[in-house]
Amino acid sequence: MKNLKMSLAAMLLVGSLAYAQHDHKKMKTSHKMGEKKMMVNQGHDMKTEAILNDYFNLKNALVNDDGKKAAQAGSKLAISLKAFDMKAYTAEQQKELIDIIEDATEHAEHIAKSDIGHQREHFKTLSVDMTDLVAITGTKHTLFEQFCSMYDKGSAWLSRSNEVRNPYYGSKMLKCGKVQKEIN
Amino acid sequence: MKIVKILGLVLVAAFVVIQFVPTSLNQSDVISTEDFMSTYKVPQQIETILKTSCYDCHSNNTKYPWYNKIQPIAWVIEDHVKVGKEELNLSEFGSYSKRRQKSKLKSIGSQIEDGEMPLSSYALIHRDAKISEDEKRLMVEWINKIIDSL
Numbered sequence: 001m002k003n004l005k006m007s008l009a010a011m012l013l014v015g016s017l018a019y020a021q022h023d024h025k026k027m028k029t030s031h032k033m034g035e036k037k038m039m040v041n042q043g044h045d046m047k048t049e050a051i052l053n054d055y056f057n058l059k060n061a062l063v064n065d066d067g068k069k070a071a072q073a074g075s076k077l078a079i080s081l082k083a084f085d086m087k088a089y090t091a092e093q094q095k096e097l098i099d100i101i102e103d104a105t106e107h108a109e110h111i112a113k114s115d116i117g118h119q120r121e122h123f124k125t126l127s128v129d130m131t132d133l134v135a136i137t138g139t140k141h142t143l144f145e146q147f148c149s150m151y152d153k154g155s156a157w158l159s160r161s162n163e164v165r166n167p168y169y170g171s172k173m174l175k176c177g178k179v180q181k182e183i184n
Numbered sequence: 185m186k187i188v189k190i191l192g193l194v195l196v197a198a199f200v201v202i203q204f205v206p207t208s209l210n211q212s213d214v215i216s217t218e219d220f221m222s223t224y225k226v227p228q229q230i231e232t233i234l235k236t237s238c239y240d241c242h243s244n245n246t247k248y249p250w251y252n253k254i255q256p257i258a259w260v261i262e263d264h265v266k267v268g269k270e271e272l273n274l275s276e277f278g279s280y281s282k283r284r285q286k287s288k289l290k291s292i293g294s295q296i297e298d299g300e301m302p303l304s305s306y307a308l309i310h311r312d313a314k315i316s317e318d319e320k321r322l323m324v325e326w327i328n329k330i331i332d333s334l
Binding site for chain 1: 281282283284286287290291294
């Protein structure tokens with residue numbers, strides 16, 4: 001009985017120590033991210049392209065059914081999104097951009113810590129955000145909006161190529177979908 | 185044997201000491217105008233489900249169980265509520281942008297549909313928080329209707 005009590009107390013203590021440590025760690029990482037933000041300081045076009053790059057890496061990972069790579073791309077995308085600079089835009093555009101960036105960042109962060117099924121769910125809404133972002137910022141490259149009518153009552157995504165490679169189904173239905181629109 | 189005894193005493197003492205570490209309670213007297221219930225026209229049934237199964241961790245008002253008086257359990261609960269509110273705060277839902285509301289509604293629907301929310305550890309203790317299959321269907325249908333109207 002005594003032993004039981006003691007081990008119980010030990011568990012509680014270890015648990016509470018681990019908890020305190022956990023909080024401490026969180027603070028450290030947020031500090032690091034702040035530094036990174038300062039370093040990236042180029043034109044706003046570059047920042048849009050960086051966001052799109054990460055988005056396409058994410059898309060390609062999903063096409064390849066690679067949840068691990070998709071997660072990595074997701075966390076990179078979250079960082080690029082936070083670094084987005086909207087000074088060059090009108091007040092009205094900025095209002096819209098703030099909403100887009102905020103929403104997209106949340107999706108990217110979730111993609112960074114989810115299994116592939118959830119990653120694809122978030123990728124759908126993220127793709128809407130990206131399409132709306134590009135509509136305001138424009139981009140140097142030609143993009144293709146593609147559409148798959150099967151996934152979740154119909155879902156779109158962006159691609160740099162006009163060949164369809166489906167990020168929602170990957171190898172299961174790689175070529176399912178069609179080009180819906182050419183952007184730029 | 186002596187060492188074990190001393191160690192045990194130290195741990196017991198530590199347990200007693202941590203009982204005095206204060207925790208902040210997630211309770212607010214302010215009736216938020218941004219609350220989910222004032223943002224949409226919510227049917228009574230849906231409101232009941234949300235209030236019993238979601239609001240403890242996803243709003244500014246938690247109904248605490250008696251064991252919230254014991255450390256380190258209170259810390260675990262505090263952390264759950266903090267993370268839960270960061271993810272989704274139904275007390276402030278109306279302050280979210282339309283875009284974010286839509287995203288959140290979608291996530292709420294899919295989490296409920298997949299049975300991932302409410303957390304099984306939470307539903308295990310709060311038996312009434314468990315969402316039945318019928319309630320699930322009702323919720324998901326209603327949420328989809330709201331999303332389509334946005």
